[in-house]
Amino acid sequence: MKISIERAALLKAVSQAQSVVERRNTIPILANVLIEAEGSDVTFRATDLDIEVVDKAPAQVERAGATTVSATTLHEIVRKLPDGALVTLTADSAIGRLTVEAGRSNFSLATLPKEDFPVMATSEYQSNFSVKAPVLRRLFDKSKFAISTEETRYYLNGVYMHVADADGGHVLRCVATDGHRLARIDADLPEAANDMPGVIVPRKTVGELRKLLDNDEMTIAVSVSETKVRFATPDITLTSKVIDGTFPDYTRVIPQGNTRKLEVDAADFARAVDRVATVSSERSRAVKLQLDEDRLVLSVNAPDSGAAEEELAVAYGDERLEIGFNAKYLLEIASQVDRENAVFLFNSSGDPTLMREGNDLSAVYVVMPMRV
The missing domain is CATH 3.10.150.10 (DNA Polymerase III, subunit A, domain 2)
Structure with a gap:
């Protein structure tokens, strides 16, 4: 040669x-x-x-x-x-x-x-369809932060890509969760994707796939079977085994009755959380949110290292609420927001909190609170 x-x-x-x-x-x-x-x-x-x-x-x-x-x-x-x-x-x-x-x-x-050299056996793919690179990029970029790294729960070590019902129609949906936070992202269902079997795309594959998706003009050919998934551009073909396991029923985790609504500038919120978390103890990184009428106070009290407090003007009209979160989880979720406003929906200090981008329901995040 x-x-x-x-x-x-x-x-x-x-x-x-x-x-x-x-x-x-x-x-x-x-x-x-x-x-x-x-x-x-x-x-x-x-x-x-x-x-x-x-x-x-x-x-x-x-x-x-x-x-x-x-x-x-x-x-x-x-x-x-x-x-x-x-x-x-x-x-x-x-x-x-x-x-x-x-x-x-x-x-x-x-x-x-x-x-x-071992060549991966070709598979009979049940479903073949095409997706624009920016659509696939959004689905995986916004969900991958919630992939679990716990090897014992191997079925959570990837992004669950499947066809789901939403508002009477079908969507292409990616979901990831580690039990502490969850991301559910929807996109319009591509033509010919109706029969796609639900598959869990492994974490490493998600990382490799990301490298194919930088060109906004590119169309990605996606092929899915029960055991493999393939993403192809004119020059590169990425084939991967899928995780052999059953993804849990995530719909039960997404709260439906959260009525206390907080609307806040996503960038201001993320910066404020980052600042006050500077003094939080490394182990728990707990941040407390105190909500009152149109007022949010973020605070950290770490006996070993100190305390911090910051106030933000927000839109909130419900009864007073105190709730604690892991600062890392709040930051990761807030950083997913492309729009100006993040909307948080609370129930009580012990229940999961829902977060979305303004009125857009195609990206929904859930984060579990912690005691502070």
């Missing part, structure tokens, strides 16, 4: 590959990227056996062929090459080496046989 490729195209492909491979693994080939050159394209394939990413880039293919090389090492080399460099990759299977040349730089890397 011998190819010449622009540094920028090569860097983009190998950076995607090296973020998928696991640094520490017992199977050496899984640390490698499979490079296959044919026609006028070269493909870079990487996998950790749960996720597979395939990136296609244009190249001058002098000699077709394939090899595998350490994804991390190749990425580090390409990253350090000068901008605009033309990189030549030459594989010699007889000696098991890949030569990387650019200008006066020359590297020789160990390779492993391409035959040993």
